[in-house]
Amino acid sequence: MRDLVTxxxxxxxxxxxxxxxxDLPDMRRRVIALTDANxxxxxxxxxxxxxxxxxxxxxxLQEHDPSAAETYHGKAHxxxxxxxxxxxxxxxxxxxxxxxxxxxxxxxxxxxxxxxNCSEAIRTIxxxxxDCFDSVLARDDVPHLKPDxxxxxxxxxGLSVAPQxxxxxxxxxxxxxxxxxxxxxxxxxxxGSGDTDTLVSAGADLVIADVGRLxxxxxx
Ligand SMILES: [Mg+2]
Numbered sequence: 001m002r003d004l005v006t007x008x009x010x011x012x013x014x015x016x017x018x019x020x021x022x023d024l025p026d027m028r029r030r031v032i033a034l035t036d037a038n039x040x041x042x043x044x045x046x047x048x049x050x051x052x053x054x055x056x057x058x059x060x061l062q063e064h065d066p067s068a069a070e071t072y073h074g075k076a077h078x079x080x081x082x083x084x085x086x087x088x089x090x091x092x093x094x095x096x097x098x099x100x101x102x103x104x105x106x107x108x109x110x111x112x113x114x115x116x117n118c119s120e121a122i123r124t125i126x127x128x129x130x131d132c133f134d135s136v137l138a139r140d141d142v143p144h145l146k147p148d149x150x151x152x153x154x155x156x157x158g159l160s161v162a163p164q165x166x167x168x169x170x171x172x173x174x175x176x177x178x179x180x181x182x183x184x185x186x187x188x189x190x191x192g193s194g195d196t197d198t199l200v201s202a203g204a205d206l207v208i209a210d211v212g213r214l215x216x217x218x219x220x
Pocket of ligand 1: 172
């Protein structure tokens with residue numbers, strides 16, 4: 001696919017793309033402080049994303065300090081969910097998001113949201129998200145999280161659209177990288193964590209200021 005408007009389905013990231021970003025560096029710092037306090041060596045988790053830090057540290061604890069593993073896992077997940085829900089209570093979707101979803105639906109495109117955020121937080125921010133998008137897969141809805149491509153494949157399977165006929169839209173390098181793994185057309189947006197260089201070097205075919213720009217395209 002060489003052109004965004006020929007996409008049969010559009011898969012959107014949530015934080016930084018459809019709504020203002022979470023403070024992920026701060027969340028990571030707090031998870032790592034808890035992980036350090038449990039005596040897990042840094043090399044077990046240093047290059048991992050936040051949820052994967054918790055999974056790797058839990059596995060390490062199961063082997064080295066089994067009595068601490070379950071408590072750590074519960075506390076760490078509670079910590080990230082509390083941060084997400086606290087941020088969600090004062091966050092709203094970007095202004096043009098509902099109009100975009102409406103435009104895409106009227107044009108016959110399928111739409112999905114794939115996010116590492118939890119289901120409760122995204123529905124606090126965007127209570128009518130299920131009316132606007134055909135599929136919404138949050139962290140607690142899936143066994144595999146992006147950058148594992150199976151997160152996106154699960155969404156597209158539900159829409160009966162092959163990845164090669166779909167576009168991925170996101171603010172992060174992991175969105176572009178995961179989309180490219182599946183041979184999707186990738187659109188970076190500048191409303192979140194990634195700048196143009198980051199998004200292009202992660203594989204973006206196109207970089208736009210924000211998702212609202214997509215409303216202006218001719219989807220007919
Ligand atoms: Mg994002």
